[in-house]
Amino acid sequence: MTTHDDVSRFKTSGPWRELARAAADMVADAEQRAGAEMHPRLGGGTRLMLALEHRISDDIDLFIRDPQWIGYLTPRLNDRFESVIAGYEESATALKLRCSTGEIDFIVSMSLLGLPDEHAPAVPFALEPVDEVLAKKLFYRGWVLTPRDLFDWQAVDAYSPAGHVAKIMPGLLRRERLDALRDALQAMTTSRAAEAAWDAIRAPDKPALDVSIQWALEQTEHYARTHGHRAGPTATGRQDPGIEH
Numbered sequence: 304m305t306t307h308d309d310v311s312r313f314k315t316s317g318p319w320r321e322l323a324r325a326a327a328d329m330v331a332d333a334e335q336r337a338g339a340e341m342h343p344r345l346g347g348g349t350r351l352m353l354a355l356e357h358r359i360s361d362d363i364d365l366f367i368r369d370p371q372w373i374g375y376l377t378p379r380l381n382d383r384f385e386s387v388i389a390g391y392e393e394s395a396t397a398l399k400l401r402c403s404t405g406e407i408d409f410i411v412s413m414s415l416l417g418l419p420d421e422h423a424p425a426v427p428f429a430l431e432p433v434d435e436v437l438a439k440k441l442f443y444r445g446w447v448l449t450p451r452d453l454f455d456w457q458a459v460d461a462y463s464p465a466g467h468v469a470k471i472m473p474g475l476l477r478r479e480r481l482d483a484l485r486d487a488l489q490a491m492t493t494s495r496a497a498e499a500a501w502d503a504i505r506a507p508d509k510p511a512l513d514v515s516i517q518w519a520l521e522q523t524e525h526y527a528r529t530h531g532h533r534a535g536p537t538a539t540g541r542q543d544p545g546i547e548h
Contacts, residue, residue: 305359305505310352313359318404319349320425322363325387326407327427330365332383333375343367343409344420346431346439348455353423354433357458358451358506361405366431366439370411373398415442415475433459434471442475446483450491450500453515460522469522473529485523488516 313319323345330341347364351357374380376398378391390401396411415438420429431439437459440452460468476484491497492513501512510518 305507307356307507309505310356310359310507314352314356317359317361319361319363322361322402322405322407323427325384325402326363326365329376329384329407332381333372337372337375341367341369341372343428344431345426345428346410346436347408348451350430350436351433351455351458353426353430355458355462357462357508358454358504363405363407365407365409365428366412367409368411368413370396373409373411376409412439412443415439416471433462434468437468438472438475441472441484442480445476445480446487448484448487448491450497450512451504453488453491453519454501454504454506454509456519456522457510457515469525469529472522473526476523476526477530478527481523481527485520488519488523491516 326343330343334341343365344367345363346366347362348358348360349363352360373393373395377393378385378388378400379393387402388400389403392399398409400407400409414431414435416432416435418432418435421432423430437456440448440455444452498512501509501515
């Protein structure tokens with residue numbers, strides 16, 4: 304069983320820090336060759352772990368603004384880091400690098416909330432605000448929401464001031480996205496893979512999956528009422544999230 308001390312130790316000295324150093328070296332190499340600055344921002348589950356200490360997260364998700372950086376980073380065109388990369392997946396807007404201790408994802412994505420960057424000691428990248436991390440998960444990935452995304456959603460809601468998340472999300476999640484989010488949650492209720500993924504989350508405070516799904520469905524209804532519409536029977540307007548992060 305994962306304890307709060309386990310998460311705290313992992314946050315301080317887990318292998319994600321080795322990944323972060325490798326990613327920083329890759330960024331520095333790309334910037335040197337491009338003669339420009341990339342300004343990547345750390346998001347995803349590891350960024351939330353730094354703020355919330357809610358679960359253990361292994362991977363590095365770096366958000367960048369310009370897709371041209373993918374060409375400087377991909378092992379297809381750059382063999383400088385082949386000793387630390389075991390494999391990769393590439394698209395026009397995302398690059399996943401598999402390493403021995405985890406994965407490094409470079410994802411092209413603009414800010415949704417326009418909040419200022421944050422910073423933490425001994426982290427070589429600017430940090431996305433917690434609200435921005437959740438906004439990206441629900442806006443871009445709601446139709447393929449994962450159990451980890453659901454767990455993170457609850458953690459952010461609990462961490463934020465009372466009612467804060469419920470105030471900012473309805474403006475982003477219009478009907479088609481709420482429909483897609485609801486469909487993804489409903490699919491989890493009968494998915495053995497979702498159960499296994501939920502059980503694999505390393506966290507000290509983890510409610511039952513069905514309880515969390517019901518909580519999230521209630522949130523989607525609240526978001527819908529806030530904007531004067533209810534979730535419909537089907538999901539449309541889905542956006543390709545690129546490589547999963």
